[in-house]
Amino acid sequence: MSRSSVAGRSGLRWPVLGTIVAAVIGLGLTSCGNLESTAGSPTSKTDIPQDAATWQVIAAPEPTPRGATVHLGVTRLGCANGVTGEVLEPTVLVEEERVVISTPVEHFPGGADCPTNDVEYLDVELPADALGKDLVDAACLNGGEAATTAACSLGPARWHLPTLAGVNEVVDWTAPADYNFQVTSLCGERAFLGTFDITVSADTVTSVESLDGRSPDLTEDDAMTVQDMLQEANARLRGGGTVRLSLDEQGNPRxxxxGDNLAQSDGASCYFIHKLSAPSS
Structure with a gap:
């Protein structure tokens, strides 16, 4: 495995959406409209105390031969009067099957109220050997400072960094008759954007709940099943488009x-399935 800790602070201050910041799992999500940023140097202070923070992927990263730039929204874990404060230099650990990213923030001495902390935005540069792997929040791993908190309720994996090459065919996945899954949809212009808990029965969405407050009024008709996502991928592939796909250990779509230019194209789609479960027969 390789280790690096390279990052840049974004020159563009994306607006903080109050409903998202106040969400039960603290997700910071935006649509995949045009994003431009100028990378600078993060604060590097190894001789000062640090506090834990969690992060979310703000826009779907596009793979390149050199790796990828990942846009993160960082939120302090502890009480600090609603302020996340200065994000210190992150640590990136590229392992065989995952990329573990830690985003510490400058220490707050305590004695604060506990409103939901705001979001600080950060660009993290990942090397080429990070492609094809899940992006994991170190604070949400077993034993991590946030592992048992609501911020990590969907698990430590936040997103998947795809490889350069697309697939030639879409997996022939047999859906359970009934299943439940949690999914983040980041790309394109559509109603189905945000993080959702979805229940499916007989290929039909029977319930949908917004987990981040981005689309609280999304109806079952506007939500998608995993089958819908695969059918969309199949249609785009037949039309000559690019499709990238990753499966979990059980062979379920992950x-x-x-499409290309995931963070900039209104016609792109991207989905990360956090958990998928079916009742035992």
């Missing part, structure tokens, strides 16, 4: 990306 990550589906449709």
């Amino acid at each position: 990550y589906i990306a449709i």
